[in-house]
Amino acid sequence: MTTFSQRLRTANDAEWRAAVEHRFVDELLAGTVDDGVLAHYLVQDYQFCDAFTMLLGQATASAPDLAARLPLARQLGFFAADENTYFIDSFDALSVSEGDRVRPALTQATRAFDQVMRDAVESRSYACVLAVLVVAEWLYLDWATRPDATTPRATRPEHVGWIDLHRGEAFETWVRWLTGQLDAHEPTDATERARVEELFARAVTCERAFFDAAYTP
Numbered sequence: 314m315t316t317f318s319q320r321l322r323t324a325n326d327a328e329w330r331a332a333v334e335h336r337f338v339d340e341l342l343a344g345t346v347d348d349g350v351l352a353h354y355l356v357q358d359y360q361f362c363d364a365f366t367m368l369l370g371q372a373t374a375s376a377p378d379l380a381a382r383l384p385l386a387r388q389l390g391f392f393a394a395d396e397n398t399y400f401i402d403s404f405d406a407l408s409v410s411e412g413d414r415v416r417p418a419l420t421q422a423t424r425a426f427d428q429v430m431r432d433a434v435e436s437r438s439y440a441c442v443l444a445v446l447v448v449a450e451w452l453y454l455d456w457a458t459r460p461d462a463t464t465p466r467a468t469r470p471e472h473v474g475w476i477d478l479h480r481g482e483a484f485e486t487w488v489r490w491l492t493g494q495l496d497a498h499e500p501t502d503a504t505e506r507a508r509v510e511e512l513f514a515r516a517v518t519c520e521r522a523f524f525d526a527a528y529t530p
């Protein structure tokens with residue numbers, strides 16, 4: 314039987330594929346992404362991390378019980394530690410200025426994604442928060458496990474580090490758990506269901522736009 318999360322993904326297949334097969338991913342895996350493009354992308358993504366941290370915190374708060382709260386809290390801790398270290402190391406390697414690390418000018422794509430996450434947080438709905446989390450994590454797992462990612466030509470830590478953060482057993486288990494949560498909390502109420510579908514679709518569009526924006530100065 315097709316699960317709720319699979320149906321949501323299929324309903325957004327064109328945009329999802331456009332993100333997974335994006336030029337940015339091609340170049341990252343090949344190790345040929347321009348330093349300026351990668352720096353611009355990472356500077357914006359560090360700002361994305363702010364609302365994403367809120368989203369994980371809201372998921373922890375909106376989860377129905379301790380059994381669901383614990384994996385979310387663990388991921389929040391990992392995100393605040395290992396992923397943050399990757400950003401700092403990469404900013405150093407790419408000579409990103411202090412201003413761009415702390416308060417860069419935001420692209421339209423970053424602002425739009427930020428709004429989607431804040432809308433999900435404000436809903437306080439577990440299913441709505443999960444919808445955005447599922448897109449942000451599952452779509453990244455998808456590109457990081459593309460067939461050409463098995464033996465990526467990339468060797469620099471800034472490239473390999475970003476790929477490795479989004480693949481491997483722990484990340485796959487996390488994404489499987491997230492999609493399972495969304496399936497288990499598929500809304501029965503039509504209005505709530507429509508909100509979940511809308512947030513999921515907006516998030517997928519934002520993912521593609523976020524990669525596009527890496528090439529826009």
Ligand SMILES: Cc1ncc(CN)c(N)n1
Pocket residue numbers: 358361426449450453520523
């Ligand atoms: C834009 C975006 N989307 C998803 C992820 C993976 N959490 C990310 N770091 N940045």
